[in-house]
Amino acid sequence: MIFLLRRFVVLLCTLASVSFLVFLIPYLTPGDPARKILQARTGELNLDPSAVEAARVRYGLDKPVIEQYWNWGQNALHGDLGLSYTSRTQVSDLVGSALAVTTSLAVAALFIALVAALPLGSLAAIRRGKASDIAITTVTQGFVALPEYWVAPMLVLVFALKLGILPSAGWTGPASMILPAVTLSLRPLSYFTQVTRASMVDVLESPHLTAARSRGLSFAQAMLRHGLRNGLLPVVTLFSIWLAGLLGGSVVIEVIFAVPGMGRLLYQAVTDGDVPVIQAGIVCIVALTVLITTLTDLLYALINPTVRSSNVSR
């Protein structure tokens, strides 16, 4: 219970501090916020002072900062995140659709990573110390050093420009999802393989597997009935942590492949100075990240009671 409460407090503090920081963006940048909003909207540098004053009142910028934060936060909680400066559409719509795209991309990438990593890691564990283990371990560890903004153009070069079997960019259907998802999957693939290998090595050496084998079960039977469940648990918990990480970590991929997701939305907003979108995007990503990691921790604590006690005593 204390554990639960503690996580909940951390979650609230994180959200409060992040949202306040994000809210402060227009005030931390040099210049008058009302002026900047008008400039971003009209593209004109010489603004009519009365228009600036009108904008100040309309956006509530004449009130004290704390009151503005209160209003902004209340609106945000009701799903009203304001209007985008540049496209003049509801920010919540923009963020909502972008979030759906990024989530599906992240899930696809993690699915690819998992499907490849589980057999690879298990194989490496079973053939520990042999050539196939060393090959798998070395190659997948090397994936960590691959810059994704290099892998992406290389894949485009081969599969889109040379072979012409996959689209090079865009978000038009399942085929356009393959290249970004594969690029994004390499890094989690590397970690998943290492974790699978490590935990399978533990399982293979565990007494209960030896006991199962000595009862006359074949290796495959023993693994299926007693080995896999224990061996794969750590990998599944990694899945959700990576899901959280990829939500804010796919910026470059989305820009390269023109995927209309959170990363590209946020990148566009930063280059255009579209403050409401930046604010909403950052708050959404951080909120989701914290929520997912908290849920994972809770789930893990449910499965494994030792985590609970060790956390309380800290």
Add this chain to the structure above:
Amino acid sequence: MSRVDNPAVDNPAVDNTASGALDGVLDPAPSPGAPRIRGLRRLRAWPWSLRVGLFGVLAVVLVLLATPWSAPFDPALQDLSNRLAPPSGAHWLGTDQLGRDVMSRLMWGGRFSVTIAAITLTISAVFGTLLGIVCARSKGVLDEFVMRVSDVLLAFPEMIVAMFLVSILGAGYGTLILALAVAGWTPFARLARALTLEINSRDFIEAAESLGFSRTFIILRHLLPNAFSPLLAHASVRFGHTLITVGALSFLGLGVAPPDSDWGSMLADGLPYMSRAAGLVIYPGLAIFLTALAVTLTGRGINVRPGRQGRG
């Protein structure tokens, strides 16, 4: 009791006795010189990852140091009559969209990439390590506060922190380094804290405490040397990651900006010409990959060096 005159301080025997209690993971406070020579003699016993990695790191560092003298061309020298040329005797890796020599630009760009990553990592590692050690030694409110702050920071994806800071401060080297260091210190603080808690429970710390040594002295003389090797291994693995992230930010135009260019921005500049001159994209990315790979291998090698148990 005068600490300066205490013979135990300069007597390596004290540390050696203490190190008898250690079991492989932790080194004794090194007596200067000796372990290094022993390590070199056992070069053949080093894991291949350490040997290959160190060789790669040295090669990159030497090439980048020698660039002002060895680069064949001025990286900014344009030759518009010779644009997007394939590799030739004069231009080993060809020329880019403005007729500039790709190899010279790679060498000069690497100096930016590697230096920025190194500065960022040094700041994060030093700050994080000291903070972690101080937290573990002092415990209490400070420890709790720092750990909660690092919880919050860990929730921020790096690219989001960078974009947040760019939207406030504008793009530039300072922003770039700050953005990566803001969250970069947290893993070091956590690792240093965990190591310190582990080392703290050992006999030689208690011995030093009962001899009346100050907290600062114990940290500098006993804790840091013992935590150094695992921290160095972690730093090497982080370096590859930092180098890639610096490149990513430059790629997006949020980092190194014209007239300067690094590997990430070179890659981005080459993208529109990829179908005509693929090298413009291939070489900068390959440079990042190989450098990151060499440093990462070194880090893994440090972890599995003989006489040490791998950690994390």
